[in-house]
Amino acid sequence: MIKSTDVFYSSDYTQLTRDELINKVQSQMSEIRFKHVLGVEEVAVELAQLYNVSIEAASIAALTHDYAKERNPQEMQDLIISESLDLDLLQYGSEIWHGPVGAILVKKELRIEDEEIVNAIRYHTVGSPKMGLLEQIIYVADYVEPSRDFPGVDEARKLAKSDLAQAVAFETKHTLQYLISKQREIYPKAIETYNTWVAKN
Ligand SMILES: [Fe+2]
Ligand SMILES: [Fe+2]
Incomplete structure (x- = not known):
């Protein structure tokens, strides 16, 4: 098994080396978030x-x-409007904006254009009815990375390795259950993710 620290960048996706990309990412965030990343x-x-x-x-x-x-919420809000992203986003909490806004900024500022990578960034916050393997991997890895600690994280970690689609379903279901238990608003696209990955038909 190759470790993340040993991944070599071929220039298929970016002209940056991994160390250069890490420096750019680190400059955008706190120490604790960088550790999460x-x-x-x-x-x-x-x-x-x-x-x-x-x-x-x-x-x-x-x-x-x-x-x-x-990023500053005002900058994100301006980008949602100027880039014609889903204007519904503005009705819901700013925590979900950094997925779609991040997809735009990573293209613009880091020149990373690969559609699967960009979509993995775009959908990591609320998922999507259609997610390929890379999108599922980022969605799930974000939920189970080593510093996460919540009831059910061990089951989610096991599922991630045994059945990726089941791990997507587990995460989606538990996130919605959490939001409902707190009577928080739910962005409609998160419900589309739920209908596709969790609900039985
Ligand atoms: Fe995120
Ligand atoms: Fe994250």
Whole structure:
């Protein structure tokens, strides 16, 4: 098994080396969030090998998934409007904005254009009815990386390695259950994710 720290970047996805990308990502966030990002990369690179996905793409998507998380909400709001993203986003909490906004900023500022990587960033917050393996890996790795600690995290970690789609379903169901228990608003696209990955038909 190749470790995240040993992933070599070929220039298929970025002209940057892993160290250069790490420096750019680190400059965008607090120490604690940067540690989370490295944890997501560690898990994503492991899952990529289990599910036969490019470890390079998994490393890049993981390192950049929270690139926009600490941007000023006003800047994110302006981008949602100027880039014609889903205007519904503005009705819901700003925590979900950094997925779609991050997809735009990673393209613009880091010149990472690969559609699967960009979509993995875009969908990591609320998922999507259609998610390929890389998108599923980032969605799940974000939830189970080593510094996460919540009831059920061990089961989620096991599922991630045994059945990725089940892990997506577990995460989606538990996140919605949590939001409902707190009487929080639910972004409609999160319900579409639930209907596809969790609900029985
Ligand atoms: Fe995030
Ligand atoms: Fe994250």
